[in-house]
Amino acid sequence: MQTEQIVRTFVEYFEERGHRRVTGSTLLPPPGDPVLFTTSGMHPLTPYLEGRPHPLGRRLVDVQRCLRTTDLEEVGDPTHLTVFEMLGTWSLGGYEGRQSLAWGYELFTEGLGIDPTMLHATAYAGDDRVGPDTSSVDLWEGLGVPVELTVEDNWWSNGPTGPCGPDSEMFLWTGDTPPESTPTRDDRWVEVWNHVMMRHRRLDDGSLVPLPQRNVDTGLGLERLAALLQGRSSVHESDVFAPWRRSVPALWPSLDERSLRLVCDHLRSAVVVLGDGVRPAHTGRGYVLRRLVRRVLTVLWRDDPSRSLGDLPDELVRHTLDRFRQGTDPDLVSRTLLEEERRFRRLLERGRQVLARPRFRGPLDEEDLHYLHDTHGLPRDLVTHLRQE
Structure with missing residues (x-):
């Protein structure tokens, strides 16, 4: 499946489920933003994740180009790029993470033809402030997808302050053997899609307060997915x-x-x-x-x-x-x-x-x-x- 076909399949799938396509912005954040470049699909949507109504509604999908300088030294390995495209979906208080994960599984297995036995998931194990993500765990177990619980690897934030929350990640097996072990123990499991249940805001003192709405923010690296679907060993191929x-x-x-x-x-x-x-x-x-x-x-x-x-x-x-x-x-x-x-x-x-x-x-x-x-x-x-x- 070529890259453009992947993009069409992804966007059309979510448009059929009530999402409106947002025109992806340039690499340059809006004036006044302290970040040099857009680093993720959610970056241009931050005000809407914090409660401002979006003109296109509560369900969004887009393709956003991004640049990350934090990975410059990693470029040359099989998965890292400097400029890449991020496929993304958002629920601005429209539906919960469980629905997002169910759609993700369906798109992977039915829309993109991925063998479900090649999937593994991770979910948030909980800590003394936020409990475990039992909803995601129940969803994955019901679908027959193995799920691993972690704390640090499954908590997403965009910095020391601001929107944050637990996430559930989807991994694909890239080894030459049948799938084995778990994502944290075997790097042949490659992360491809992150679903963030963005429900909290971290304040300057480190405390968490609820956001005005319970959001879902997902990000899927296009080049990485394309390489996997095309049977390539690296994004560069x-x-x-x-x-x-x-x-x-x-x-x-x-x-x-x-x-x-x-x-x-x-x-x-x-x-x-x-x-x-x-x-x-x-x-x-x-x-x-x-x-x-x-x-x-x-x-x-x-x-x-x-x-x-x-x-x-x-x-x-x-x-x-x-x-x-x-x-x-x-x-x-x-x-x-x-x-x-x-x-x-x-x-x-x-x-x-x-x-x-x-x-x-x-x-x-x-x-x-x-x-x-x-x-x-x-x-x-x-x-x-x-x-x-």
């Missing part, structure tokens, strides 16, 4: 990355698998960030973009310093912009990437000259690192990289 996997190895040979994944992911993510109007900068969103591009160049130049982003095929840029429904000029994106490459080359040359000075030949302390950053524009990670050359 799903149809979403097929054009990249065809072009990049021929363009830049000798990349090992993890490096190939990083290059494809970071360049694809940079194109999407540029497509949403961000430009390279020293701080904020622009610095995240700059960091993505420089991580790519660092990998590419490790084997061959002559490699250039100017060789990136136009069709990869166009494919990515079209995939994320962005109207940005592909030529502008390509020119911006190339200009950032030139800027990074100049910075590397200056950095090598500065670090060759006698003062910086020995171990560097915090004062040295601050000086290199403030006076010469050399960030800590770049200094570390140059010292390892």
Whole structure:
């Protein structure tokens, strides 16, 4: 099942059950939001989860593009991406978690054809403030799906304060043997769909108070699900990355698998960030973009310093912009990437000259690192990289 078919199946299933589709927003949160990028499907809907009436009603479904910098060091493994799409559903006081889980099971087993014996669930075991999620446990046991109880792994929050609540997660078995063990004990169980019963608000003092309405917020990573349904061992081998996997190895040979994944992911993510109007900068969103591009160049130049982003095929840029429904000029994106490459080359040359000075030949302390950053524009990670050359 190709990615676009998965999206249609998901959205139409919930539209048939009274959900209205929300137009997914860009990666950029609303003005005044302290978060640099949208990190989850629920992020743009926070005011409505806290009680504001939504103009489309109490049942919503959408496809939201997201960016997470917390996982940058994990990119290259089978499941993590920087920019990805999140399928999501919401009940803004319209129905309870048990109904959401029942629909999730039906969509998986009937709509997407997943063998129910390959499913495992987890649910909240309870603590001294909130009791166990017996409703979810009863639902899973009634469906014949094994369920594991945890505390920390099944409590969802979006930060130290704000909406939160117990969740129940759905896992798929990816091993070559019949399913065994449980999700917390065997990483061949891969989490694919989280159903959060968002009923509480955590205050500054850590206490919990009820939200004005009992919500359900679900999130399902599209690329991860696509890889599993397509029988692929990683998200980087799903149809979403097929054009990249065809072009990049021929363009830049000798990349090992993890490096190939990083290059494809970071360049694809940079194109999407540029497509949403961000430009390279020293701080904020622009610095995240700059960091993505420089991580790519660092990998590419490790084997061959002559490699250039100017060789990136136009069709990869166009494919990515079209995939994320962005109207940005592909030529502008390509020119911006190339200009950032030139800027990074100049910075590397200056950095090598500065670090060759006698003062910086020995171990560097915090004062040295601050000086290199403030006076010469050399960030800590770049200094570390140059010292390892």
